[in-house]
Amino acid sequence: MNLEAVLKSRAEESCELCHSTDELRVYGVPPEESTAPENNILVCTKCDAQLQKKEQLDAAHWKILSETMWSEIPAVQVVAWRMLNRLQHESWAADNLDILYLSEEDLAWAKKTGDHENDGFVQFHVDSLGAQLAEGDTVVLTKTLDVKGSTIKATLGTVVKNIHLVHDNTEQIEGKVEGQTIVILTKYLRKNNA
Known part of the structure; x- marks a missing residue:
């Protein structure tokens, strides 16, 4: 059995x-x-x-x-x-x-x-609209962002695939833009449900 x-x-x-x-x-x-x-x-x-x-x-x-x-x-x-x-x-x-x-x-x-x-409260990574994010999700930038220490400019509407959740900070995710891994604040993105 x-x-x-x-x-x-x-x-x-x-x-x-x-x-x-x-x-x-x-x-x-x-x-x-x-x-x-x-x-x-x-x-x-x-x-x-x-x-x-x-x-x-x-x-x-x-x-x-x-x-x-x-x-x-x-x-x-x-x-x-x-x-x-x-x-x-x-x-x-x-x-x-x-x-x-x-x-x-x-x-x-x-x-x-x-x-x-730990207390019973669980913090989640959420996008600018409050949708819960998960490891590997695809997101879209809702604002053009200057990437510190780089010449890359992450423009409004940029699609970031296969994101990585920053485990010690629910306000940040990591993703690749133009082949470079960057940290993005969750308040500047939305989950791509397409």
């Missing part, structure tokens, strides 16, 4: 975090990179996107952790602990965090990623 089938059987065909039955997938609980069922859980697309910080946390969605944190599966407990920490500004999450018990080994696993030290 493959991993997904094992997890579906264990989870009774529902998300192990919120009980949703929509579009289930396997989530490997970091930093463990293993196909062993005990290091993976079955999650829905909404939980997966928020776990991986691809969308903002929806606190109301996670209130179900009050029930699911009591799972006998250590991987579920670890993820519940991490999410409760990310949501600890919510009184219900702080209360649940106070009563959730993890073994020393599972608590060490939960702390390994450092994710519990």
